[in-house]
Amino acid sequence: xxxxxxxNLTVAYPERIALQNVSFEMKNxxxxxxxxxxxxxxxxxxxTMLGLIKPISGTVExxxxxxxxxxxxVRRIIGYVPQRERIDPTMPVLVKDVxxxxxxxxxxxxxxxxxxxxxxxxxxxxLVGMENYWDEPxxxxxxxxxxxxxxxxxxxxNPKLLLLDEPFAGVDLTSRSLILDVxxxxxxxxxxxxxxSHNPEPASIADLVLLLNVEVMAFGxxxxxxxxxxxxxxxxMPVILGLPNxxxxxxx
Amino acid sequence: MECPLFLxxxxxxxxxxxxxxSSPLILRALLALVISSIMTAVIGTFTVLRGLSTMGAxxxxxxxxxxxxxxxxxxxxxxGAFLLSIVFALAxxxxxxxxxxxxxxxxxxxxxxxxxxxxxxxxxLSAYTVAAWSFLIGDVLGVTEGELAILFAFTVASICLVIVxxxxxxxxxxxxxxxxxxxxxxxxxxxxxxxxxxxxxVVALRVVGSILTVVMLxxxxxxxxxxxxxxxxxxxxxxxxxxxxxxSGFFISIRANVATSAVIGVITxxxxxxxxILSTKRRKCACRLVSPVRLVKEKQTAFKKHVPRCxxxxxxxxx
Numbered sequence: 194x195x196x197x198x199x200x201n202l203t204v205a206y207p208e209r210i211a212l213q214n215v216s217f218e219m220k221n222x223x224x225x226x227x228x229x230x231x232x233x234x235x236x237x238x239x240x241t242m243l244g245l246i247k248p249i250s251g252t253v254e255x256x257x258x259x260x261x262x263x264x265x266x267v268r269r270i271i272g273y274v275p276q277r278e279r280i281d282p283t284m285p286v287l288v289k290d291v292x293x294x295x296x297x298x299x300x301x302x303x304x305x306x307x308x309x310x311x312x313x314x315x316x317x318x319x320l321v322g323m324e325n326y327w328d329e330p331x332x333x334x335x336x337x338x339x340x341x342x343x344x345x346x347x348x349x350x351n352p353k354l355l356l357l358d359e360p361f362a363g364v365d366l367t368s369r370s371l372i373l374d375v376x377x378x379x380x381x382x383x384x385x386x387x388x389x390s391h392n393p394e395p396a397s398i399a400d401l402v403l404l405l406n407v408e409v410m411a412f413g414x415x416x417x418x419x420x421x422x423x424x425x426x427x428x429x430m431p432v433i434l435g436l437p438n439x440x441x442x443x444x445x
Numbered sequence: 446m447e448c449p450l451f452l453x454x455x456x457x458x459x460x461x462x463x464x465x466x467s468s469p470l471i472l473r474a475l476l477a478l479v480i481s482s483i484m485t486a487v488i489g490t491f492t493v494l495r496g497l498s499t500m501g502a503x504x505x506x507x508x509x510x511x512x513x514x515x516x517x518x519x520x521x522x523x524x525g526a527f528l529l530s531i532v533f534a535l536a537x538x539x540x541x542x543x544x545x546x547x548x549x550x551x552x553x554x555x556x557x558x559x560x561x562x563x564x565x566x567x568x569x570l571s572a573y574t575v576a577a578w579s580f581l582i583g584d585v586l587g588v589t590e591g592e593l594a595i596l597f598a599f600t601v602a603s604i605c606l607v608i609v610x611x612x613x614x615x616x617x618x619x620x621x622x623x624x625x626x627x628x629x630x631x632x633x634x635x636x637x638x639x640x641x642x643x644x645x646x647v648v649a650l651r652v653v654g655s656i657l658t659v660v661m662l663x664x665x666x667x668x669x670x671x672x673x674x675x676x677x678x679x680x681x682x683x684x685x686x687x688x689x690x691x692x693s694g695f696f697i698s699i700r701a702n703v704a705t706s707a708v709i710g711v712i713t714x715x716x717x718x719x720x721x722i723l724s725t726k727r728r729k730c731a732c733r734l735v736s737p738v739r740l741v742k743e744k745q746t747a748f749k750k751h752v753p754r755c756x757x758x759x760x761x762x763x764x
Contacts, residue, residue, distance in 0.1 A: 243625075269628040271627065285494075286676060
């Protein structure tokens with residue numbers, strides 16, 4: 194079954210067109226990096242895939258399902274990691290609370306977490322190397338650790354597809370390498386992963402790369418897409434791509 | 446046999462206290478205070494964390510308008526407050542979502558709107574201005590048995606609903622976008638929370654009045670926030686602060702013969718201001734990240750994971 198198929202997708206807000214005639218396909222579970230400058234429509238693409246934004250035209254198919262018709266069903270098989278800056282870190286929650294949120298949509302109203310949910314949450318937390326932080330307040334963690342906890346939350350839901358919005362932004366070197374290892378591990382287990390980033394860096398470690406700037410500028414393997422002249426035409430400046438596990442800096 | 450003098454005063458005090466607490470008026474007032482404190486503290490926690498304090502104030506004035514309307518049309522004022530506050534709260538939430546404008550402006554206007562309706566209804570009252578006044582500044586000593594039963598029923602029902610929706614409330618309060626993306630019906634849960642805020646304002650209306658309802662809703666929870674790293678702790682602390690503040694406010698006001706709601710308002714506000722000064726959270730945020738013991742433990746784990754294993758003999762050879 195095709196993991197993701199997007200055909201002729203056009204999305205518009207009242208003031209501007211966010212995506213125009215976007216088409217691409219992920220046949221087998223792989224790591225797809227969606228890169229493009231700010232305003233390229235990356236987050237809009239994620240939200241459209243989740244069925245939260247309705248397009249003007251075009252279709253989206255996730256594991257054989259239409260998110261605009263079966264939105265709730267699609268969203269329950271997706272592990273979503275939002276941009277960390279959108280979450281108020283001062284909220285009084287513990288790490289275990291955050292990870293268990295990944296199990297919440299799986300339970301009916303009023304039902305409390307079962308042993309199986311606690312085990313899934315603990316396992317997800319240990320996958321990101323944070324098992325010792327179960328009872329720790331979320332606010333006490335560093336940016337990278339908070340990001341790892343958010344990824345653990347997505348993993349705790351046993352997703353079939355991972356959507357990660359800027360997972361490497363403002364993250365330290367250790368966390369960056371760990372996050373990448375976890376994503377790779379999940380892809381090997383048959384979970385598709387889509388990493389959205391304004392920075393082209395994640396593209397250098399992806400199986401597939403989508404270069405987006407409202408329209409699809411290029412799609413294919415990293416060798417096909419990461420051509421200096423192509424990247425420069427989209428970003429408007431020369432870009433040097435570095436490997437995330439070698440350098441902690443963003444090379445844009 | 447005469448009672449010794451040193452025993453006389455304590456016995457006198459006990460008798461006075463016994464008489465005080467055996468009065469149905471005082472008992473009803475104390476129960477109303479405890480009930481409304483628990484209700485506003487629990488709901489206030491989510492109100493504060495979701496930034497809905499202004500909405501709470503606007504709804505409180507809508508419930509005042511509803512109570513006065515109840516007096517005008519001859520129904521139980523609490524029920525009038527309940528109906529109008531719910532209609533107003535849901536309408537404001539709906540316009541806020543559908544209108545797409547700035548929420549602070551909408552809340553400012555809706556606050557003015559609900560207050561205007563309340564004043565309009567009060568001006569229509571001719572003989573019952575005392576009733577209107579009691580809803581404006583509260584009249585805990587005037588709570589009747591019927592009203593107490595309604596407040597109790599509202600509170601029990603609301604707390605049960607908070608327990609049912611607890612994990613969903615926690616998720617959308619922490620990360621609304623993530624909750625929606627992972628399949629929660631965020632809109633429905635948000636509206637439900639607004640509904641509970643409306644009920645909380647109705648419960649507090651009779652006790653502290655519409656003007657001070659927002660203080661009861663916000664101050665204990667905001668004070669508890671300064672000393673809490675988990676939602677459960679924040680709720681418990683918030684309830685404790687609210688109950689202690691309102692009971693101490695009640696006793697002080699009786700002793701000083703002043704308005705109870707005003708003293709409760711002053712005490713809860715001072716508690717909040719003190720919490721800002723004494724906040725352990727703000728001080729700890731900057732300096733405490735990880736305990737040293739855990740740091741050592743993690744370094745050891747990382748070492749074991751990443752350094753190739755070698756036997757003790759090899760190590761000795763190398764050294």
